[in-house]
Amino acid sequence: MELTILGCYAATPRTFTNPTSQVLEIKNRLFLIDCGEATQVQLRKNKIKFSKINHIFISHLHGDHVYGLIGLVSTFMLLNRTNDLHIYGPKGIKEMITLQLRLSNSWTSYGLYFHELESNESEIVFEDEKVIVKTIPLKHRIYTNGYLFREKIGEKKLNAEAMKHYQIQTCYFQNIKNGKDITLDDGTFIGNDKLTFEPIPPKSYAFCSDTVYNENMIDLIKDVDTLYHESTFLESEATLAGKTMHSTAKEAASIALKANVKQLILGHYSTRYENISLFKEEAETIFPNVLLADDGKTFEI
Amino acid sequence: MELTILGCYAATPRTFTNPTSQVLEIKNRLFLIDCGEATQVQLRKNKIKFSKINHIFISHLHGDHVYGLIGLVSTFMLLNRTNDLHIYGPKGIKEMITLQLRLSNSWTSYGLYFHELESNESEIVFEDEKVIVKTIPLKHRIYTNGYLFREKIGEKKLNAEAMKHYQIQTCYFQNIKNGKDITLDDGTFIGNDKLTFEPIPPKSYAFCSDTVYNENMIDLIKDVDTLYHESTFLESEATLAGKTMHSTAKEAASIALKANVKQLILGHYSTRYENISLFKEEAETIFPNVLLADDGKTFEI
Numbered sequence: 001m002e003l004t005i006l007g008c009y010a011a012t013p014r015t016f017t018n019p020t021s022q023v024l025e026i027k028n029r030l031f032l033i034d035c036g037e038a039t040q041v042q043l044r045k046n047k048i049k050f051s052k053i054n055h056i057f058i059s060h061l062h063g064d065h066v067y068g069l070i071g072l073v074s075t076f077m078l079l080n081r082t083n084d085l086h087i088y089g090p091k092g093i094k095e096m097i098t099l100q101l102r103l104s105n106s107w108t109s110y111g112l113y114f115h116e117l118e119s120n121e122s123e124i125v126f127e128d129e130k131v132i133v134k135t136i137p138l139k140h141r142i143y144t145n146g147y148l149f150r151e152k153i154g155e156k157k158l159n160a161e162a163m164k165h166y167q168i169q170t171c172y173f174q175n176i177k178n179g180k181d182i183t184l185d186d187g188t189f190i191g192n193d194k195l196t197f198e199p200i201p202p203k204s205y206a207f208c209s210d211t212v213y214n215e216n217m218i219d220l221i222k223d224v225d226t227l228y229h230e231s232t233f234l235e236s237e238a239t240l241a242g243k244t245m246h247s248t249a250k251e252a253a254s255i256a257l258k259a260n261v262k263q264l265i266l267g268h269y270s271t272r273y274e275n276i277s278l279f280k281e282e283a284e285t286i287f288p289n290v291l292l293a294d295d296g297k298t299f300e301i
Numbered sequence: 302m303e304l305t306i307l308g309c310y311a312a313t314p315r316t317f318t319n320p321t322s323q324v325l326e327i328k329n330r331l332f333l334i335d336c337g338e339a340t341q342v343q344l345r346k347n348k349i350k351f352s353k354i355n356h357i358f359i360s361h362l363h364g365d366h367v368y369g370l371i372g373l374v375s376t377f378m379l380l381n382r383t384n385d386l387h388i389y390g391p392k393g394i395k396e397m398i399t400l401q402l403r404l405s406n407s408w409t410s411y412g413l414y415f416h417e418l419e420s421n422e423s424e425i426v427f428e429d430e431k432v433i434v435k436t437i438p439l440k441h442r443i444y445t446n447g448y449l450f451r452e453k454i455g456e457k458k459l460n461a462e463a464m465k466h467y468q469i470q471t472c473y474f475q476n477i478k479n480g481k482d483i484t485l486d487d488g489t490f491i492g493n494d495k496l497t498f499e500p501i502p503p504k505s506y507a508f509c510s511d512t513v514y515n516e517n518m519i520d521l522i523k524d525v526d527t528l529y530h531e532s533t534f535l536e537s538e539a540t541l542a543g544k545t546m547h548s549t550a551k552e553a554a555s556i557a558l559k560a561n562v563k564q565l566i567l568g569h570y571s572t573r574y575e576n577i578s579l580f581k582e583e584a585e586t587i588f589p590n591v592l593l594a595d596d597g598k599t600f601e602i
Contacts, residue, residue, distance in 0.1 A: 012376045015345045037372045038339035044316045061404045063375045071338045074364045075313045092404040099400055103362045103393040105443045142406045 001026050001151070001203045001301035003226070006042035008267035008293040010232050010246075011064055013037045017271060018295050019064035022228070023048055024149060024205060027130045032056040033147060033207050039068035040075050046296060051081060055126060057133070058089030059209060060144035061096070069093075070100045077108050084111035088125050088133075090143045091116040117145060122220055130154075136220050138211035140245045146209065148220060151202035162195050203301050206261070209268050212242065213251040218259045226301045227261040228293065230268035231279050237270075249279040253286035267293030302327050302452070302504045302602035304527070307343035309568035309594040311533050311547075312365055314338050318572060319596050320365035321510060323529070324349055325450060328431045333357040334448060334508050340369035341376050347597060352382060356427060358434070359390030360510060361445035362397070370394075371401045378409050385412035389426050389434075391444045392417040418446060423521055431455075437521050439512035441546045447510065449521060452503035463496050504602050507562070510569050513543065514552040519560045527602045528562040529594065531569035532580050538571075550580040554587035568594030 002025045007018025019036025023043070030052040032039075043050060058066050066089070076085060085108075087093060094114035101107055115125060117135060126133035129152070136146035155177040162168075166184060168176070176182065182190045206221040209230035221227055232246035241248050247255075249266055256264035264287055266279045273279075276292055283290040291299065303326045308319025320337025324344075331353040333340075344351060359367050367390070377386060386409075388394060395415035402408060416426060418436060427434040430453070437447035456478040463469075467485060469477070477483065483491045507522040510531035522528055533547035542549050548556075550567055557565035565588055567580045574580075577593055584591040592600065 011379055013339060013342050013372070015342060037369070038314060038342065041314050041316060041339065061401075062407075063372060063401075063405060067372045067375075067401075068338070071314070071364055071368045074368075078312055096401060096404055100362075100364075100368075100397060103397055104364060106363075 001149075001205055001225075003205065003228075003265075003299045003301060004046055004048065005267065005293045005295060005297045005299075006039055006046060007036050007295050008269065009295070010268050010270050012271075013064075014271060018042055019067075020059075020209060020268060021068065022207065023053070026149060026151060026203075029128075029131060030054070031133070031149065034059055034065040034209070035067075035069040035072060036064045037067040038071075040072045042295070043072075050076065050079065051083065054083055054085060056085070056087045056089075057125075057147045057207075058087065058093060059138070059146060059207070060140060060142055061090055061092060062142065062210070065210075066093070066096070070097055073097055073101070073108065073112065074104075074106070076110065077106065081108075081110045084113060086113045086115060086126075088115045088147075089117065090145070091118045118143070122148075134220070136206060136208060136217050138208060138217065139214045140210045140212065144210060146207050146211070146217070148204065148206045148224070150204045153202050154199035156192070156196035156199055159195055159197060162190075166190060166195075168195075205301055208255075210246060212245040213247050213255070215255070215258065218255065221255075221259045221261065223260050223262075225262045226265060226299065227256050227259065227263070228265045228267060229255055231266045231283070232268050232270050234273065234278060234282055249282040250286055253283035253290065256283075256287045256290075263289040263291060265291045265293050265299060302450075302506055302526075304506065304529075304566075304600045304602060305347055305349065306568065306594045306596060306598045306600075307340055307347060308337050308596050309570065310596070311569050311571050313572075314365075315572060319343055320368075321360075321569060322369065323508065324354070325506060327450060327452060327504075330429075330432060331355070332434070332450065335360055335366040335510070336368075336370040336373060337365045338368040339372075341373045343596070344373075351377065351380065352384065355384055355386060357386070357388045357390075358426075358448045358508075359388065359394060360439070360447060360508070361441060361443055362391055362393060363443065363511070366511075367394070367397070371398055374398055374402070374409065374413065375405075375407070377411065378407065382409075382411045385414060387414045387416060387427075389416045389448075390418065391446070392419045419444070423449075435521070437507060437509060437518050439509060439518065440515045441511045441513065445511060447508050447512070447518070449505065449507045449525070451505045454503050455500035457493070457497035457500055460496055460498060463491075467491060467496075469496075506602055509556075511547060513546040514548050514556070516556070516559065519556065522556075522560045522562065524561050524563075526563045527566060527600065528557050528560065528564070529566045529568060530556055532567045532584065533569050533571050535574065535579060535583055550583040551587055554584035554591065557584075557588045557591075564590040564592060566592045566594050566600060
């Protein structure tokens with residue numbers, strides 16, 4: 001998994017900071033998460049291949065998370081996209097996009113599918129043979145979901161030397177990768193553990209923005225490799241955080257600790273703070289492994 | 302009048318080029334014309350005082366002219382704007398903006414007034430004591446208007462020396478500025494031409510984008526000081542220009558010539574051209590006074 005931060009600042013796009021958007025690459029799939037204004041410019045600046053994005057996950061319908069979506073949908077059209085595009089987001093997102101297309105008297109050259117969400121329980125929104133994506137219900141001023149991305153456990157890897165040694169024919173390879181044992185023509189039994197290596201452990205990434213401090217998410221994100229949790233404010237603005245239903249760096253760290261995640265990435269900083277390293281300092285008083293998101297930064301998960 | 306080009310490229314925002322938006326300053330009023338995606342970032346980069354924009358004129362509802370409007374309306378709200386904001390544009394623009402505000406469960410802290418247009422005849426859309434703004438019906442793939450901004454003729458300037466010489470009391474000054482003659486107590490008649498100087502000639506600016514070559518606009522823009530006319534293509538792509546209802550540089554120059562304007566500014570270039578100076582070269586074969594718009598450029602009118 002590789003995560004690229006296109007934007008991670010709250011509220012409004014500015015000269016040097018961008019609103020929320022991220023690209024998560026998992027096994028050659030590109031997932032776009034949130035799409036603030038001018039996300040398409042950030043995609044260009046970060047040299048991300050537009051055409052490989054087939055799934056876009058929107059957390060909520062505040063402008064700094066969604067106002068770039070209509071521009072991206074339109075640009076895909078101008079680029080003569082033909083692949084289907086799937087958009088996952090709160091109920092209303094379809095009307096938001098289709099009204100604007102209708103008013104500009106245009107329609108997409110590609111299949112545009114909306115998957116509107118309204119449940120307050122976690123649900124699977126995407127699944128294929130390698131990846132599964134679930135919602136993480138969050139608590140914010142409007143209906144909001146985070147998203148949990150999990151790789152599936154892959155096939156076992158063939159032990160090439162064992163294949164050669166026992167002269168196993170290729171037609172048995174898939175069964176062996178699926179975990180089957182083998183009995184040779186002379187009756188010798190060979191256990192699967194001698195024929196294969198364990199698959200690479202699957203990785204997981206949880207995106208949680210925007211939300212007030214909310215322990216309900218802990219069970220859902222338990223033990224994930226990487227948690228992105230919003231930290232709009234520092235503890236000095238805790239009252240404001242509560243009032244606007246955002247979190248502080250300390251609260252984000254507390255969730256990370258209780259969920260036993262491997263690493264925490266902070267983001268969605270209010271632009272009132274000139275020095276984002278304060279967020280890391282504050283979070284590290286609670287949880288050791290803290291990273292700071294910043295526009296254009298890439299994280300290996 | 303001072304015109305600042307925030308963006309003047311067609312179709313999509315890119316790393317180094319921005320979609321259409323301009324700020325026109327007339328006698329201390331700031332008019333925003335069109336509002337492509339990330340116009341608010343361009344306003345910041347060009348250090349334009351957001352709060353002074355009270356009137357926004359949108360030509361048509363294609364994304365590269367309007368997708369930045371909702372972001373700007375929202376940011377005005379975050380900046381605690383209180384002044385009324387007036388938006389002029391095609392019917393549908395109100396629904397486009399209000400739907401998005403409703404979906405984000407927000408409303409503006411200031412008065413937001415929509416002036417929806419649907420006439421195919423030129424009409425006055427704004428007028429105060431110093432400026433008048435009229436629509437210029439254009440021909441494009443969807444309903445589109447250009448806008449004509451005209452200063453009103455100002456008051457005559459008092460001739461300070463004459464005031465002193467004839468010992469004219471200040472209570473008569475306004476009448477004199479309005480063109481009245483004076484008869485002194487001794488019966489001497491003094492014509493207004495001896496008491497005043499002519500006002501500064503009023504300036505005019507016509508914004509015409511997007512449009513196919515259309516001679517119907519010529520009467521409306523006759524003799525203006527500055528015409529901005531789109532030139533999406535060069536003559537080599539004339540067929541494409543016709544098909545997409547855009548103009549070539551040569552066609553823009555032909556309109557400028559026939560309307561006897563003082564200067565022509567070209568813009569709305571397709572990003573297929575790497576060298577925009579070709580637009581100037583082509584237009585100058587028809588009309589002598591051609592300037593090239595570019596993002597961040599300012600023109601005195």
